Amino acid sequence: MLIQQKIGLYILKNLNFIFRQHLIFFSTIIFSLFFWVNYNTAWLGDDMFISMRQIWNAIHGEGFTYNYEQRVQAFTHPTWVLLLSAISFFTRELFLTNLVVSSILSLLSILILLKFIQ
Secondary structure, rough: OOOHHHHHHHHHHHHHHHHHHHHHHHHHHHHHHHHHHHHHOOOOOOHHHHHHHHHHHHHHHOOOOOOOOOOOOOOOOOOOOOHHHHHHHHHHHOHHHHHHHHHHHHHHHHHHHHHHHH
């Protein structure tokens, strides 16, 4: 048996113990990997650009409209738009605010999942 296979079998047998003993270390690695992948593959769909234009109009006093004179709400996710509007009002930047807020909420969901696993 190869040394890599022995190490792999040892880790699999003692994964629960190792994970508990090195939770902070593994969490740091997992979160760092998550942020690296999220940063390098940052992508926003066309629906988010429609929402970002409405957020931009809202924080500049035009209301939640796509075009100034048309009073139509074109977003499909009102809770997300309201959250980003509140935060973007202070940051005045839409793209990075969207990435940071989505990353933070994703990390919170991972932490909640890890809490339920233990």
